[in-house]
Amino acid sequence: MQDILFDFLSKYVSLTDEEKNAIVSLDIFHSIKKGTVLLEEGQTSKENYFVLKGCIRSYYVINGEEKTTAFYTEMEAFTPHCVVSKTPSEYYVSCIEDSIILISNSDMVEEVNGKFPKFDTLCRILSEELLAKQQIDFDEFKISSPEQRYLNLIQKRPDLIQRVPQHQLASYLGIKPQSLSRLRARILGKSKG
Amino acid sequence: MQDILFDFLSKYVSLTDEEKNAIVSLDIFHSIKKGTVLLEEGQTSKENYFVLKGCIRSYYVINGEEKTTAFYTEMEAFTPHCVVSKTPSEYYVSCIEDSIILISNSDMVEEVNGKFPKFDTLCRILSEELLAKQQIDFDEFKISSPEQRYLNLIQKRPDLIQRVPQHQLASYLGIKPQSLSRLRARILGKSKG
DNA sequence: ATAATTTCTTAACTTAAGTGAACGTTTTAA
DNA sequence: TTAAAACGTTCACTTAAGTTAAGAAATTAT
Numbered sequence: 001m002q003d004i005l006f007d008f009l010s011k012y013v014s015l016t017d018e019e020k021n022a023i024v025s026l027d028i029f030h031s032i033k034k035g036t037v038l039l040e041e042g043q044t045s046k047e048n049y050f051v052l053k054g055c056i057r058s059y060y061v062i063n064g065e066e067k068t069t070a071f072y073t074e075m076e077a078f079t080p081h082c083v084v085s086k087t088p089s090e091y092y093v094s095c096i097e098d099s100i101i102l103i104s105n106s107d108m109v110e111e112v113n114g115k116f117p118k119f120d121t122l123c124r125i126l127s128e129e130l131l132a133k134q135q136i137d138f139d140e141f142k143i144s145s146p147e148q149r150y151l152n153l154i155q156k157r158p159d160l161i162q163r164v165p166q167h168q169l170a171s172y173l174g175i176k177p178q179s180l181s182r183l184r185a186r187i188l189g190k191s192k193g
Numbered sequence: 194m195q196d197i198l199f200d201f202l203s204k205y206v207s208l209t210d211e212e213k214n215a216i217v218s219l220d221i222f223h224s225i226k227k228g229t230v231l232l233e234e235g236q237t238s239k240e241n242y243f244v245l246k247g248c249i250r251s252y253y254v255i256n257g258e259e260k261t262t263a264f265y266t267e268m269e270a271f272t273p274h275c276v277v278s279k280t281p282s283e284y285y286v287s288c289i290e291d292s293i294i295l296i297s298n299s300d301m302v303e304e305v306n307g308k309f310p311k312f313d314t315l316c317r318i319l320s321e322e323l324l325a326k327q328q329i330d331f332d333e334f335k336i337s338s339p340e341q342r343y344l345n346l347i348q349k350r351p352d353l354i355q356r357v358p359q360h361q362l363a364s365y366l367g368i369k370p371q372s373l374s375r376l377r378a379r380i381l382g383k384s385k386g
Numbered sequence: 387a388t389a390a391t392t393t394c395t396t397a398a399c400t401t402a403a404g405t406g407a408a409c410g411t412t413t414t415a416a
Numbered sequence: 417t418t419a420a421a422a423c424g425t426t427c428a429c430t431t432a433a434g435t436t437a438a439g440a441a442a443t444t445a446t
Contacts, residue, residue, distance in 0.1 A: 134327055166425095374394065
């Protein structure tokens with residue numbers, strides 16, 4: 001299990017056994033059941049997530065309606081806004097499959113980063129990379145129509161379309177579930193002629 | 194001029210004179226004329242931007258049409274995707290006002306970061322903060338209609354509405370210029386009753 | 387200063403998304 | 417195992433954005 005993490009990290013920096021032990025000693029490996037809510041609106045959590053297996057989802061609840069904004073799957077990291085801003089969370093995070101998640105506390109991370117400067121470099125590289133990736137995702141969302149976004153999703157994250165309920169996918173694409181159904185029917189009609 | 198930068202940085206870390214000199218010696222202060230293109234599609238630049246005064250804009254050109262995806266104004270930093278991914282840029286960056294921009298080369302930054310570990314911490318904090326901020330912006334974009342996005346922009350970045358041409362604002366909001374005109378007329382009608 | 391270009395707005399028409407409702411299917415819980 | 421709830425699709429209707437075109441206003445270049 002830990003090997004998966006260290007294989008991933010080895011792409012960015014090489015870690016000594018001492019450094020690896022420092023990570024392991026944080027005791028961050030967790031098995032999470034489908035449906036578990038990891039973060040609730042209003043909480044000021046300090047927890048960062050890294051998905052080893054499974055899928056977590058972030059969503060707002062507006063007028064009783066869920067608005068899904070992101071899915072994080074294998075080898076993706078997620079630091080909720082409230083952890084950085086130290087203000088109450090405006091959204092929820094929950095687990096949509098039985099998952100194995102690394103959950104680390106910001107205070108712990110800072111402590112370890114203080115001891116091992118290499119971790120600062122690692123975190124910087126990871127968040128710079130994530131920032132750049134997210135910027136591209138945002139750009140693509142802005143310059144695309146809902147239909148283009150859906151087609152784009154089929155290309156880039158085909159797994160999501162299988163493992164995520166339609167109504168969650170719809171709000172992720174910025175539309176209503178009925179519109180996603182219609183849009184899918186439209187595409188199917190086009191490809192048939 | 195330099196004071197503006199160091200005042201800003203002092204919010205995150207305290208720098209010694211030696212560290213400040215290291216930054217100054219990079220010779221990164223530039224005066225840029227309105228209309229200057231800083232990055233073209235296809236280029237694999239290594240330049241990072243930090244706006245001290247003025248405004249820069251990133252935009253794609255798709256079928257001859259500009260799609261504006263971001264504006265960066267005073268005290269905002271921007272690292273184009275190509276700098277991180279080391280692949281040719283898919284978008285342009287240009288200056289929409291006479292501006293003073295810090296332009297730094299990634300290689301130089303890495304060299305200086307090697308000498309002064311504190312800079313790694315600084316860069317990590319800045320990019321984590323930026324990532325969190327960007328995530329919120331993306332979330333708000335997804336869960337809002339064009340009209341809500343426009344009203345939101347009036348609240349959050351009223352200056353942009355003054356200093357940016359309508360057609361650039363429109364594509365930033367994910368709609369056509371004609372739709373923005375209509376939307377504004379609609380809002381005006383509502384407020385009058 | 388004037389001409390050329392770009393920008394902004396308005397309008398009529400088309401296309402697609404939002405809304406409310408119905409209905410069959412699937413999943414969840416008792 | 418059944419009842420209840422949630423989910424996905426379809427439909428008719430409404431609302432808003434896309435498109436094409438035209439003209440006024442502002443900006444830029446000569």
